[in-house]
Amino acid sequence: MIEHDVIIIGGGLAGSRAAVAIAQQYPDLSLGMISKVHPIRSHSVAAQGGIAAALGNLDPSDNWLAHAFDTVKGSDYLADQNAVEILTKSAPEVIIDLEHLGVLFSRSEHGKIAQRPFGGHSYDRVCYAADKTGHAILHELISLMLHYRTKIYQEWYAMELIYEAGEVKGIVALQIETGEIEVMRAKAILFATGGYGRVFNTTSNDFASTGDGLCLAAIAGFPLQDMEFVQFHPTGLYPVGVLISEAVRGEGAYLINNHGDRFMANYPISQNKMELSPRDITSRNIAQEIREGRGINGGAFVHLDVRHLGREKIIEKIPFAREEGMRMLGIDCVDQPLPVRPTVHYSMGGIPTNTDCQVIDQHSQPITGFFAAGECACVSVHGANRLGANSLLECVVFGKRSGEKVAEYVQTRALPSLDAEKYTQRAKQRIQSLFNSQGKTRLVTLRTELQDLMTDHCSIFRDRPSLESGLAKVQILKQRYQQDLHLDDHGSIYNMELINALELRSLLLVGEIILASALARAESRGAHSRSDFPQRNDSEYLKHSLGFLSQDNQVKTGFRAVDMSLIEVDRDRFTPQTRVY
Numbered sequence: 001m002i003e004h005d006v007i008i009i010g011g012g013l014a015g016s017r018a019a020v021a022i023a024q025q026y027p028d029l030s031l032g033m034i035s036k037v038h039p040i041r042s043h044s045v046a047a048q049g050g051i052a053a054a055l056g057n058l059d060p061s062d063n064w065l066a067h068a069f070d071t072v073k074g075s076d077y078l079a080d081q082n083a084v085e086i087l088t089k090s091a092p093e094v095i096i097d098l099e100h101l102g103v104l105f106s107r108s109e110h111g112k113i114a115q116r117p118f119g120g121h122s123y124d125r126v127c128y129a130a131d132k133t134g135h136a137i138l139h140e141l142i143s144l145m146l147h148y149r150t151k152i153y154q155e156w157y158a159m160e161l162i163y164e165a166g167e168v169k170g171i172v173a174l175q176i177e178t179g180e181i182e183v184m185r186a187k188a189i190l191f192a193t194g195g196y197g198r199v200f201n202t203t204s205n206d207f208a209s210t211g212d213g214l215c216l217a218a219i220a221g222f223p224l225q226d227m228e229f230v231q232f233h234p235t236g237l238y239p240v241g242v243l244i245s246e247a248v249r250g251e252g253a254y255l256i257n258n259h260g261d262r263f264m265a266n267y268p269i270s271q272n273k274m275e276l277s278p279r280d281i282t283s284r285n286i287a288q289e290i291r292e293g294r295g296i297n298g299g300a301f302v303h304l305d306v307r308h309l310g311r312e313k314i315i316e317k318i319p320f321a322r323e324e325g326m327r328m329l330g331i332d333c334v335d336q337p338l339p340v341r342p343t344v345h346y347s348m349g350g351i352p353t354n355t356d357c358q359v360i361d362q363h364s365q366p367i368t369g370f371f372a373a374g375e376c377a378c379v380s381v382h383g384a385n386r387l388g389a390n391s392l393l394e395c396v397v398f399g400k401r402s403g404e405k406v407a408e409y410v411q412t413r414a415l416p417s418l419d420a421e422k423y424t425q426r427a428k429q430r431i432q433s434l435f436n437s438q439g440k441t442r443l444v445t446l447r448t449e450l451q452d453l454m455t456d457h458c459s460i461f462r463d464r465p466s467l468e469s470g471l472a473k474v475q476i477l478k479q480r481y482q483q484d485l486h487l488d489d490h491g492s493i494y495n496m497e498l499i500n501a502l503e504l505r506s507l508l509l510v511g512e513i514i515l516a517s518a519l520a521r522a523e524s525r526g527a528h529s530r531s532d533f534p535q536r537n538d539s540e541y542l543k544h545s546l547g548f549l550s551q552d553n554q555v556k557t558g559f560r561a562v563d564m565s566l567i568e569v570d571r572d573r574f575t576p577q578t579r580v581y
């Protein structure tokens, strides 16, 4: 059995920031990190437009409370305000800290860190490295992990979270290269396993974003919070769905419909901020234009036009967006507008934690030995809708904080005892039963059916009948997964079909919890638009939803309170109001 004081699952921005914090501040701790892809290939590397912080480099009047207000308003008042306070107060410090660690941010002409506007932020506060910000940050953090000789188990797949007798004790992992099963125990486990975009058929997320951490936590019996809030990014390149960064609108791009109108002006909610309205509103407006036949040539996309910015600015500020258009569609945005439509992008919900990154149960009690940070976690700084550039910030602030908190936590904790053989045999049996299945359904067929189902039944607009029938269809897919799957590859070395089959279980369970949570919230808030309940209903639903697997293997839902503590600081602004931009 492999043993460490702390094991981090996930080598993206949150996991690697936690690892660097532990290595720097607690060098005597034994730390292991496992990642199903090489950490440098974690999805964070694809982050583009930037990271928000009230540095005030362009406008000295920007400050943490303004950033906090924008975040809470953007969240449609569902974010936990105590967590938002930590996020926004820490932001300037973590940016300077990143710079000291070696991250090369773009500069203004005065030599300061440059800052650009982003949707829903009332100041130009987004720091960036052109439109390759995730790449710039993750490369530095991983270089530092190598410098500190962090033990990295790369291309290891976490299959099970070991939770017994009220404690999280370890993890069961599959070495992808050899097919060996390893049981790993630790004084604490930190999940930083990222999002689940692959539950849907059109997404900006990479192939590894399959919600495994969420699934393992739910199977262990823990709730997932606010899962109905799926962020659709307004500008996925049509038809592929890859991201055209919000930085493009930050630099001044227009959204245009088939009549040549900048249609954001036609919606009262977005008349002032136009293309720089938050993502929930912008995506909904685009979906509405398409539904009402004003997509380009009546099709399922609108245009993102940057031609007026000029070649020089495009090449200097948004080179990656230009490359994407040319590489994917052969369109150079210097000369032609890009076809775009909303694409699944980000998970506002996740594994609930307190502000010390400890995972909490449905009664808000911390679970022994279990921490989470980054996109898989829901410390709830985004509520019902995340503002652009706040996710990298969350990963860095709460990644660092989770590293510090978990390191303090294990100082007084012994290694838990567990029966490694029992878990090894159970994992082997699970794999064998997948191999033994003599069914007719190919993995890719089942996965595509799920992704299409989720897109048809739980897209930008939802209602009770479509959610209920989506849930019923997921039950059938779950049965087929258990009884009718057929895998061709029964080998042990780099068996990616097996990994995909394990990931499909994650997609199915996460999809089911998203549908059930969306059904439970009978109102419209942020990214969750119920056609049958078009208004926000604070008296009943200013609450976090919880979705969990009950003993009978059915998904059940519940709710818990939102932290509103910033009302004490500024009642005028932090009391829920109608959102207009």
Ligand SMILES: Cc1cc2nc3c(=O)[nH]c(=O)nc-3n(C[C@H](O)[C@H](O)[C@H](O)COP(=O)(O)OP(=O)(O)OC[C@H]3O[C@@H](n4cnc5c(N)ncnc54)[C@H](O)[C@@H]3O)c2cc1C
Binding pocket: 009, 010, 011, 012, 013, 014, 015, 034, 035, 036, 037, 038, 039, 042, 043, 044, 045, 046, 047, 048, 049, 050, 051, 133, 134, 156, 157, 158, 159, 192, 193, 194, 195, 204, 205, 206, 208, 209, 212, 213, 243, 345, 346, 373, 374, 375, 376, 388, 389, 390, 391, 392, 393, 395
């Ligand atoms: C195209 C794109 C652009 C973006 N641009 C921005 C931006 O400009 N600004 C911003 O704030 N946000 C942006 N985001 C969002 C942001 O990039 C992500 O939310 C953030 O990077 C997530 O980081 P993470 O560390 O939580 O997870 P990830 O980077 O997704 O890392 C997850 C890690 O978990 C590991 N893992 C998962 N499951 C398992 C398993 N079963 N076993 C072992 N390991 C596992 C993976 O190998 C990986 O190392 C963007 C997102 C996309 C899709």
